[in-house]
Amino acid sequence: MLTFDLIKDNSKSGNGRDRSRLGRITTDHGIIETPIFMPVGTVGSVKAVSKEDLEHCGAQIILGNTYHLYLRPGCEVIEAMKGLHAFTAWDKPMLTDSGGFQFFSLAKLAKFTDEGVHFQSHIDGSRHFFSPERAVEIQMILGSDIMMSLDWCQGHPATDQQVAEALNKTTAWAKRGFDFWQENGAVNNLFGIVQGGMIKELRSLSAEQLTAINFPGFAIGGLSVGEPTEVMYEMADHTLPLLPSQKPRYIMGVGTPENLVTLVGMGCDMFDCVMPSRNARNGQLFTHTGTVNIPNAKYKTDERPIDETCGCYTCRNYSRAYLRHLYKSRELLSYRLNTIHNLYYYLDLMAKMRHAIKEDRFPEFQQQFFKMRQDQ
């Protein structure tokens, strides 16, 4: 079971607008300083980088996708290999999702019933079924430090009735998953997921139902599914304070650097998103002043690193000109160097936020961050 030490909580001591928190999660595989960003390692590898690269970037915990791992290499392989940590040789904390988001994003193939989700593999079309119990059981086999309850994620827009149905099912499934977990030794940790679409009343209802269950942590799901950013902020701002302050809070699948800096200010502790790695593979590199679009001809003979203030391996070794050349030539090294930089940027941003919270200057940090990123 994890422990969560809330080192600082500005919602108590602050000026009302700054609700940032500083915390420490202790798991069997190590400590996570929060707020934290978790790189996404879909099938047991964060695309294009190694575990040493991740450590260099400052990764304290990575995410694996249960849906993908269940299909390939398959549970039986990971079980034979003694779990995801041993299989991938990543010995730090790991979080796995429940598959809920993939059922949503591969919706054409998924059918939701009271019992669970019937779906077809996107790889070979084979038919499978996840109950809330099975989703937990699979994650216990994977051996992730933080497991997620099976949830029903609704897209945007959706009718009130659709959102309510998904919410009710998510609560029922959360209870069943929790009971299964308890009955099977309560190993590792299971988080509940708050749904409720873009309707505050339903977010409140979901938070109320979920927090009645004694999960070691809570997530907010169903955001960044097509709604305007302002609506996403409104939902997060409304929901975060409804979650118990003494447990970690995780907003799933979000987001841009601006999103992270805003949501940390609202009291969120954990994030994951494919954006830094996906953008890296598309040549979009984050800097403290904006974005470097590396294929751009203006970088042809640019001897500067991506970001002169960045301490990452890529910036310490290579010029924009060389990175542009690698990208244009589709060299495999390009994907790795770009991904290292973007992940370093994200994780360094989280470290800077933790530092600012610690030094009682998070609002100033936020202001400065937005000013610099707008300057470009």
Add this chain to the structure above:
Amino acid sequence: MLTFDLIKDNSKSGNGRDRSRLGRITTDHGIIETPIFMPVGTVGSVKAVSKEDLEHCGAQIILGNTYHLYLRPGCEVIEAMKGLHAFTAWDKPMLTDSGGFQFFSLAKLAKFTDEGVHFQSHIDGSRHFFSPERAVEIQMILGSDIMMSLDWCQGHPATDQQVAEALNKTTAWAKRGFDFWQENGAVNNLFGIVQGGMIKELRSLSAEQLTAINFPGFAIGGLSVGEPTEVMYEMADHTLPLLPSQKPRYIMGVGTPENLVTLVGMGCDMFDCVMPSRNARNGQLFTHTGTVNIPNAKYKTDERPIDETCGCYTCRNYSRAYLRHLYKSRELLSYRLNTIHNLYYYLDLMAKMRHAIKEDRFPEFQQQFFKMRQDQ
């Protein structure tokens, strides 16, 4: 100008059948212990690996392809970036070819005249011309430690007349390239390339003509172009002793581990080949007993490393099962991990050969090597 110290020469002291040599090439960017294998970094990056990976693998010198670099990023870019070493951040020795082999392998686009080679870019169809002088000039801009003369490589089979024509042109171009190099400060080092197809008399003639020019080293080109292995060995065995013993000898574009072990025994000092990296990207991994075809289902839950005797990063960290999973999932990390292993295997094989030569047991090493590789 490089210096070549021939530390040991078994063609003088040996039993007549072992003509292996131990040497040391000193260049402006460092020392190369021979016999050595040079990983191929086509466009200024050895595919899928970083400079630190190359150092881990034991790379002492890497190869760049003038044809590719000239087209992309282009000479003007590399000149603006102060040469290939600064551009790529590889600060150890580098060898560049002359483009000759690419004109051969992209022959449909190339037209050979007395003056040089007219060709069209395989990227955008634009028209270009390399004279022997221009080929050296471009390599001087690249700043490679070892530059190669422009040659005319013939395929196999070819008529005697075709081979003779290519040979004559190669000699004429070698002289012109050499003169140009001398007139322009004789910076770095320029090697001559022996041609002559699969005809011993023409190989002798080419060697005679080339060695009359005071190149700091010599290569044998036009091998591994479709001829049977035995013919390639016959040509190498015939030609190597015709080259001056006090200068490095390089067989271009060869070959398999078996080829390397055989040709070192004939007195060859330098090799390059895309095989270890290309095979790695196709999941073919070299071991001391043969080949591991990583996609094979039998490795599904195989906890062993690729090769239990290998000290590479990949073997020290990952199982065949995980490598198979990464390969089947087309994860980018797969290409890197496989390439590290195969390059390490090749460079470790060279180190083992140097060690065996030093300890006066190269024939025994050869025997043992072939026995182990056959056992599989």
